[in-house]
Amino acid sequence: MDRKRMIYLDNNATTPTDPRVVEAMLPFSMNTRQCQAAITLFGWVAEEAVDYAREQIANLIEVDSKEIIFTSGATESDNLGLKGVFEMYRRKGNHIITVKTEHKAILDTCDHLEKLGAEITYLEVNREGLIDLTELEAAIKPNTILISVMWANNETGTIQDMKTIGDICAKHGVLFMSDATQAVGKIPVKPKKVGVHIMAFSSHKMYGPKGVGALYVSRKNPRVKLTAQMDGGGHERGMRSGTLNVPGIVGFGKAAEIAKNEMTQDAERVSKLRDKLETELSKLEEVYLNGAKQSRMPHVTNLSFKHVEGEGLMMTFNQNIAVSSGSACTSASLEPSYVLVALGLGDDLAHSSIRFSLGRFTTEEDVDYAIQAVAQGVNHMRDLSPIWEMYKEGIDLNTVTWSEH
Numbered sequence: 001m002d003r004k005r006m007i008y009l010d011n012n013a014t015t016p017t018d019p020r021v022v023e024a025m026l027p028f029s030m031n032t033r034q035c036q037a038a039i040t041l042f043g044w045v046a047e048e049a050v051d052y053a054r055e056q057i058a059n060l061i062e063v064d065s066k067e068i069i070f071t072s073g074a075t076e077s078d079n080l081g082l083k084g085v086f087e088m089y090r091r092k093g094n095h096i097i098t099v100k101t102e103h104k105a106i107l108d109t110c111d112h113l114e115k116l117g118a119e120i121t122y123l124e125v126n127r128e129g130l131i132d133l134t135e136l137e138a139a140i141k142p143n144t145i146l147i148s149v150m151w152a153n154n155e156t157g158t159i160q161d162m163k164t165i166g167d168i169c170a171k172h173g174v175l176f177m178s179d180a181t182q183a184v185g186k187i188p189v190k191p192k193k194v195g196v197h198i199m200a201f202s203s204h205k206m207y208g209p210k211g212v213g214a215l216y217v218s219r220k221n222p223r224v225k226l227t228a229q230m231d232g233g234g235h236e237r238g239m240r241s242g243t244l245n246v247p248g249i250v251g252f253g254k255a256a257e258i259a260k261n262e263m264t265q266d267a268e269r270v271s272k273l274r275d276k277l278e279t280e281l282s283k284l285e286e287v288y289l290n291g292a293k294q295s296r297m298p299h300v301t302n303l304s305f306k307h308v309e310g311e312g313l314m315m316t317f318n319q320n321i322a323v324s325s326g327s328a329c330t331s332a333s334l335e336p337s338y339v340l341v342a343l344g345l346g347d348d349l350a351h352s353s354i355r356f357s358l359g360r361f362t363t364e365e366d367v368d369y370a371i372q373a374v375a376q377g378v379n380h381m382r383d384l385s386p387i388w389e390m391y392k393e394g395i396d397l398n399t400v401t402w403s404e405h
């Protein structure tokens with residue numbers, strides 16, 4: 001296999017920065033005297049650039065630019081949203097509803113809040129990764145202050161029914177927060193249209209630079225107030241103090257503008273490539289799709305290759321193909337992915353899963369190459385596997401008594 005060829009199918013972990021974004025950032029990153037004078041010394045140049053980027057981002061999600069708070073990324077935005085609401089509305093209630101398949105930035109923050117007296121309900125999901133809306137409504141109590149449901153899942157791409165959840169929140173007067181990190185810039189995300197009041201997202205998942213993100217906080221109907229988690233100079237309307245990352249924000253703004261213009265064509269092109277990858281790989285025996293087939297992101301497919309251990313399969317790619325087994329953030333450990341376990345997969349199928357996430361720069365040649373390499377890897381691993389041989393002989397592995405010695 002050609003070692004020099006690198007095929008990147010891990011865009012849910014991070015996206016490459018678009019060259020047009022880099023170009024927009026350069027004047028704000030270069031350390032020439034002219035640039036320094038213009039940007040550092042004459043602060044208004046930087047201020048104007050930040051305001052412009054704020055507009056570009058607000059434009060993408062159709063909110064007012066005053067409703068955008070810049071942060072260091074979605075992790076910080078998730079923390080600010082959850083902790084900020086809990087502290088601000090604590091006297092009203094201490095109950096938060098979220099979902100078992102949320103990103104760790106939400107789950108671990110909820111753990112933290114539980115230690116501070118919050119009561120957290122974690123909703124189950126079905127085989128497709130969708131929550132049960134009747135269960136959600138039944139979980140609401142008089143002390144519920146917030147419902148936090150991610151827009152699209154990072155491992156499976158499953159998209160929740162945001163509009164109906166928004167309607168339920170409105171009916172019960174509960175704030176609605178969403179971690180939309182995997183959705184913004186890739187599919188239309190309009191929080192006001194679906195009744196989301198607080199929304200976290202990140203630049204590096206939409207072809208912008210790393211280390212910058214945003215939190216949308218509704219200022220009208222309802223006006224949401226948050227307790228700041230970073231105290232200091234009162235930047236970002238007092239909600240997030242600290243000198244802003246100007247080059248990062250400029251790049252984030254440019255990434256939002258490009259997404260606004262190109263998202264529809266990108267999604268159409270990439271979903272065709274994703275479908276080709278999925279269809280071709282599904283021709284192998286015992287391949288299972290994890291998550292929803294219909295309600296999902298256009299660029300993601302999460303497949304389990306039964307009796308093929310995912311990490312082992314990745315090694316057969318000889319570092320030519322970047323994909324993910326389990327969550328990008330937890331794949332260093334060999335725990336089966338908690339997201340896939342929540343979908344009801346057994347350990348064997350969870351361990352044999354691979355997430356393919358395509359992107360703006362994925363070509364048809366990349367996909368063709370990946371199909372061939374993955375099929376070859378799966379066949380190779382199965383050829384070596386006594387378990388696969390037993391399965392092919394028709395032995396039901398659940399009935400086998402394994403020797404203790």
Ligand SMILES: Cc1ncc(COP(=O)(O)O)c(C=O)c1O
Binds near residue numbers: 012075105182203
């Ligand atoms: C759904 C989701 N939320 C939050 C994050 C964290 O984003 P960031 O790296 O910008 O902190 C990620 C990144 O993997 C994610 O996929």
